[in-house]
Amino acid sequence: MSIIRYTLRRALTAVPVLLGATAITFSFVYLTPGDPVDVLVGFDHVDPETRAALRAEYNLDRPLWQQYLLWLGDVVTFEFGESPITGRDVGETVASRLPHTVALGVASWTLSLAIGVPLGILAAVKQGQPADEASRIAALVGIATPNFWLGLVLLFVFAVHLGWVRVTPPDAPLVSLEMAWFVILPTVTLATALAAIVTRLMRSSMRRELDREYVRAARARGLRERTVILKHVLRNASTAVVTVAGLQIAFLVDGAVVVEHVFSWPGMGQLLVESIGRRDVSVVQASVLLIAVATVAANLLVDVAYAIIDPRIRHDR
Secondary structure, X not given: OOHXXXXXXXXXXXXXXXXXXXXXXXXXXXXXXXXXXXXXXXXXXXXXXXXXXXXXXXXXXXXXXXXXXXXXXXXXXXXXXXXXXXXXXXXXXXXXXXXXXXXXXXXXXXXXXXXXXXXXXXXXXXXXXXXXXXHHHHHHHHHHOOHHHHHHHHHHHHHHHOOOOOOOOOOOOOOOHHHHHHOHHHHHHHHHHHHHHHHHHHHXXXXXXHOOHHHHHHHXXXXXXXXXXXXXXXXXXXXXXXXXXXXXXXXXXXXXXXHHHHHOOOOHHHHHHHHHHOOOHHHXXXXXHHHHHHHHHXXXXXXXHHHHHOOHHHHHO
């Protein structure tokens, strides 16, 4: 099976998942306690005429399945309507926050791989030696440390005590030296647990591959140890790491909700927390749907990357 056919096949299997995500996201209006009209307008007492007008405006007077299809049609065309709380276009509101979350996620993801992969390789090659033990302890601490607690500690030390960075983001463009300096702390906070997971997985995958017959054969042919590790072992060991690294994209989105709130980072996570607090259901729906789409897309990319690294996957599925 070619990689294009495999990709199309995996993409088709993602369609039911996306439809399920849209159905769950749409149901937020009805899962929220109280009448949907009260949730939309943000107050409890309205006269019957106003309530009827609001139901007609938001299609709440139609059957549930019709409401879902109308909402789904708007979502497909990227029309999320206006927020009844702020009066702003929901799509524009989400789009204005998305670059900040993407920047934080890319920086954290890159840092986690830059730390976790070399440490995992070093720990596997130096099994039982001090470097291996140190990596184990560091990984255990990184996994066990809550990111919100780590963020508060980093803020207290580097912002409050040392004064090296601001407590809140500077009023500067996203691509600027001031913003790049501030994003270091949230990046480290979000990347710590990810790097620890990658380190442990990389080590176990490398150790498993180092015990294979082809490694002993390569060494018997006189290949340098560096060539054996980087050219042969690393590629076969990287399949599991690619899977986890791709799935961590979803974790980055979830973790950003907490980390962005701690650092007041103006991204999707901060927007989601603010919208939940003021019961802005339209923005919550759009934000959660975007997170679901990102998660499904990440899984699809993982499947394709896995099939590229190991072509046998294309024929097994």
